[in-house]
Amino acid sequence: MFDFAVFGSLFLTLFVIMDPPGVTPIFLALTSGRPAKVQRAMAWQATAVAFGVITVFGILGQQILDYLHVSIPALMIAGGLLLLLIALDLLTGKTDEPKQTKDVNVALVPLGMPLLAGPGAIVSVILAVQNADGATAQISVWGAIVAMHLVLWITMRYSLVIIRLIKDGGVVLVTRLAGMMLSAIAVQQIINGVIQVIQGA
Numbered sequence: 001m002f003d004f005a006v007f008g009s010l011f012l013t014l015f016v017i018m019d020p021p022g023v024t025p026i027f028l029a030l031t032s033g034r035p036a037k038v039q040r041a042m043a044w045q046a047t048a049v050a051f052g053v054i055t056v057f058g059i060l061g062q063q064i065l066d067y068l069h070v071s072i073p074a075l076m077i078a079g080g081l082l083l084l085l086i087a088l089d090l091l092t093g094k095t096d097e098p099k100q101t102k103d104v105n106v107a108l109v110p111l112g113m114p115l116l117a118g119p120g121a122i123v124s125v126i127l128a129v130q131n132a133d134g135a136t137a138q139i140s141v142w143g144a145i146v147a148m149h150l151v152l153w154i155t156m157r158y159s160l161v162i163i164r165l166i167k168d169g170g171v172v173l174v175t176r177l178a179g180m181m182l183s184a185i186a187v188q189q190i191i192n193g194v195i196q197v198i199q200g201a
Contacts, residue, residue: 003140010128010144017120018050018148020155026115026182027156029090029175030106036160042107043156049112051149054125057117058145061126072123073200076193079114083186086110090179115182116152119189 027046031039057064065072125145132141166174 001136001139002143003136006128006132006137006140007144007147010124010141011148013124013128014121014144014148015151017118017124018116018152020152022181022185023111023115023152024155024159024162025174026090026178027111027159028162028171029178030111032171032175039160040157042105042111043153043160045105045107046111046116046156047149047153049108050116050121050152051145053113053117054121054145054149057122058125058129058142061122062130071197071200072119073193073196075122076119076196077190079119080186080189080193082114083110083118083182083189087179087183087186090175090182092179119193 027043031042034042065075125141128141128144129138132138
C-alpha cells in the first residue's frame, strides 16, 4: 500500500525547500579545487548527513526541540545566520584560500546542514510525520524523504561534469553567484523566523 498523494505533497515541498538545481552552483563553489574522487565523496557525504539529520528530526524532532526549549523560529534564524556567514565568505573570495577550505569538510557544514537539512526541511518533515496516520501514510512520507535525497545526490554527483566545462574562471564566477544566492536564502530564512516570532508574540 502506498499513498501517492502524501508522497507527492512532501516530495514537492522538500524539492522546493532543498532546491537541488539551486544547490548545484553552491556545491561547485565549495568543492572546487579538490580531486574528482574527493568531490564525489563529498556529494555522497553531504547527502548522507542531510538524510541523517532529517531522519533524526523526523523521528524525534519535536521531543528534541522541546527538551532544548528551542522554538522553530529560533532554529530558522540560527540557520539563516550560519548560511549568511558562509555566503559572505563566498562573495568576498575567502574560500579561494587553501588554508580555509582544503582541510575543511564542507560536505558536513554548510552543505549537509543547514543548507540541505535546514530548518525549512526539518519543520516540513516533523509536520509530515506527525500528520501521517497509519502505516501507509508513514511509508509514503519516508519514501518521499528517501526519493528526495536520491535526487540531491544525483544532482551533486553529476554537477561535477560542469566543472570540467567551465574551467577555473567559470568556477570563480559560479562562486560569486552562489554567494549571492546563498545570502538571499539566508536573509529570507531569517525574515521568516522573525515574522513567526512576531506572530507568536
